Amino acid sequence: xxxxxxxxxxxxxxxxxxxxxxxxxxxxxxxxxxxxxxxxxxxxxxxxxxxxxxxxxxxxxxxxxxxxxxxxxxxxxxxxxxxxxxxxxxxxxxxxxxxxxxxxxxxxxxxxxxxxxxxxxxxxxxxxxxxxxxxxxxxxxxxxxxxxxxxxxxxxxxxxxxxxxxxxxxxxxxxxxxxxxxxxxxxxxxxxxxxxxxxxxxxxxxxxxxxxxxxxxxxxxxxxxxxxxxxxxxxxxxxxxxxxxxxxxxxxxxxxxxxxxxxxxxxxxxxxxxxxxxxxxxxxxxxxxxxxxxxxxxxxxxxxxxxxxxxxxxxxxxxxxxxxxxxxxxxxxxxxxxxxxxxxxxxxxxx
Ligand SMILES: Cc1cc2nc3c(=O)[nH]c(=O)nc-3n(C[C@H](O)[C@H](O)[C@H](O)COP(=O)(O)O)c2cc1C
Numbered sequence: 103x104x105x106x107x108x109x110x111x112x113x114x115x116x117x118x119x120x121x122x123x124x125x126x127x128x129x130x131x132x133x134x135x136x137x138x139x140x141x142x143x144x145x146x147x148x149x150x151x152x153x154x155x156x157x158x159x160x161x162x163x164x165x166x167x168x169x170x171x172x173x174x175x176x177x178x179x180x181x182x183x184x185x186x187x188x189x190x191x192x193x194x195x196x197x198x199x200x201x202x203x204x205x206x207x208x209x210x211x212x213x214x215x216x217x218x219x220x221x222x223x224x225x226x227x228x229x230x231x232x233x234x235x236x237x238x239x240x241x242x243x244x245x246x247x248x249x250x251x252x253x254x255x256x257x258x259x260x261x262x263x264x265x266x267x268x269x270x271x272x273x274x275x276x277x278x279x280x281x282x283x284x285x286x287x288x289x290x291x292x293x294x295x296x297x298x299x300x301x302x303x304x305x306x307x308x309x310x311x312x313x314x315x316x317x318x319x320x321x322x323x324x325x326x327x328x329x330x331x332x333x334x335x336x337x338x339x340x341x342x343x344x345x346x347x348x349x350x351x352x353x354x355x356x357x358x359x360x361x362x363x364x365x366x367x368x369x370x371x372x373x374x375x376x377x378x379x380x381x382x383x384x385x386x387x388x389x390x391x392x393x394x395x396x397x398x399x400x401x402x403x404x405x406x407x408x409x410x411x412x413x414x415x416x417x418x419x420x421x422x423x424x425x426x427x428x429x430x431x432x433x434x435x436x437x438x439x440x441x442x443x444x445x446x447x448x449x450x451x452x453x
Contacts, residue, residue, distance in 0.1 A: 124249075124281055124321045126338055126364045128152035129357075130347035131184040131209070131253070139388070140401040141178045144350070146380040147372065148357040150365040153181045154345075157211045159222070160187030163196045172203055175384070182207035184253070186214065188224040188234060190241035201246035208246055210238060212254035212270075215289040215299040226289040226299075229258045232270045236277035243278050253283040253325070256309055258291055264309055271313060275320060283345055284310045286326040300348075311340035331356065331363055338364075352404050374405055378441045385437060386430035395433045399423040402437075411444035418443055 129136065129144055131154035141153045158171050163185075174181055183200040185208060187193045197208040212235060214225035228235050235252065242250045252274055257266035271282055287303040294302055305327045314322040323343030328334055334344040350356055355374055361367035372380065385398050399419045406412040418440040426433060 124323075124343060125150065125152035125180065126343050127334060127360050128182075128283075128323065128343060128345045129154065129350045130325060130345045131155060131157055131182075131211070132347060132351060133157055135351050135401075137397075137401075138174050138178070139384075139393075139398045140351070141181060142175050142384050143381055143398070143401050144354060144357060145178055146384070147354055147377055148360045150180075150361050150367070151357055152207075153178055154209060155181070155183050155205075157184045157186040157214060158196075159224075160185060160189065160192040160196045161222075163199060164192060168199070172200065174203075174205075176204070177384075179204075180206040182209050182251070184209040184211055186211045186222070186224050188222070188228060188231075188238060190237045193238050194241035194245040197242040197250065198245040201248050205248065207249045207251055208242055209251045209253055209283070210235070210242070212252055213285050213289065214296070215258075215291055215294070216296045226255055226258055227291060229255055229266065229270055229289070230261070232273035235270070235274050239274055239277040239279045249281060250279060251281040251283060252279050253285065255285050255289045256287060256306055258289050261288075263288065263306060264312070267309055267313060268316070271317065271320070275317070280319075281321040281323070282313075283323040283325055283343070284313065286310045286324060307337065311337075314341045331359060335363070351401075353407050354402070354405055355407070374409065374444070375441055377405065378402075378437060382434040382437060386434050389430040389433040395426040395436070396423045399437065406441075406444050409444060414443040415440050 129151055133156045136154060136156050144151065144153060162171055172183070183205040185193055185196050187196065193210065200208055211225055212228040216225065239250055239252065254270065257263050267284070286305050286307050286309065289299050290303060307324060310322060310324045321343065322341045323345050324337050324341045325345035325347065328337065328344055328346055329349040334346070337344050346356070358371040361369070362371060381402065385395070388398060389395055403416045403419060406415045419437070422436055426436065
């Protein structure tokens with residue numbers, strides 16, 4: 103893609119309404135990972151997969167560097183803003199700000215287990231306060247026209263799994279939320295780190311399938327431990343959407359077949375080298391405005407995973423991108439040189 107093409111796509115996309123209010127495939131909100139540079143990169147790989155920001159707290163939006171925190175590129179659409187908070191008025195105000203900036207969906211985080219989040223009384227501990235979440239949803243829906251969605255766990259701590267899940271969803275659905283994204287495991291708020299809370303509590307995909315079966319009018323997206331498109335296709339026989347997290351970040355080429363497989367696109371998947379070329383105009387634009395090159399290259403290290411030369415690509419970027427102070431075209435050349443260390447993979451596929 104040339105720079106002019108990239109800008110054309112931005113303008114076209116900015117004028118379009120959101121493609122699908124509920125996408126069958128999405129990439130999870132991931133703090134420090136799904137920043138705007140990562141999202142722009144993923145968008146080059148798939149035109150349709152729905153993207154989520156990192157969680158942004160209401161406090162940061164209302165009292166912090168809002169413009170920087172909420173900035174996104176129009177090419178990122180469809181893109182959802184994930185909010186962290188539990189004060190209905192603050193959430194409504196932040197939802198209004200986000201929708202005003204053009205986000206296609208506002209999502210409330212009820213799944214994050216970190217201590218910092220618990221002390222602010224939001225994230226996963228809200229699973230124990232469905233009435234408060236319902237109040238938040240009412241306030242947010244009153245402030246915006248775009249969908250308001252909730253991402254949550256099955257339950258927390260000793261709470262019973264199915265009863266907590268269905269009770270939470272019913273209460274929040276009564277407030278008008280119709281789309282739930284369920285990370286299919288409990289969160290243990292005491293004793294497990296956030297990372298352990300993504301690995302230790304067992305996955306219960308069956309409970310999310312049951313939720314859809316028993317609440318067929320709701321849009322249910324499943325999340326947690328889904329690592330291949332075949333697995334995603336299997337889940338889509340039971341639920342409306344699949345959200346991929348770590349697999350999409352660590353192995354972004356996983357998304358190359360998503361448009362054809364899940365969104366009815368005809369165009370062949372891009373090769374990894376074509377993806378690099380298509381991302382270069384974005385890198386040049388960002389470097390031109392002072393963004394350090396490494397802010398982009400750190401997200402693309404996994405692109406060639408599983409292909410001969412992947413290590414050389416990673417090493418070249420890791421050695422040369424930090425501290426880079428050259429021109430935008432020099433930055434593009436550096437990334438192109440790294441890609442040249444990898445064999446042509448036009449036909450290589452990821453399951
Ligand atoms: C580095 C990292 C940061 C995360 N940050 C968030 C976040 O900001 N908001 C959120 O709802 N979930 C967050 N999560 C959880 C993911 O959205 C997702 O629910 C979880 O990783 C399970 O999906 P997976 O097994 O496909 O990765 C994060 C996960 C990771 C790995």
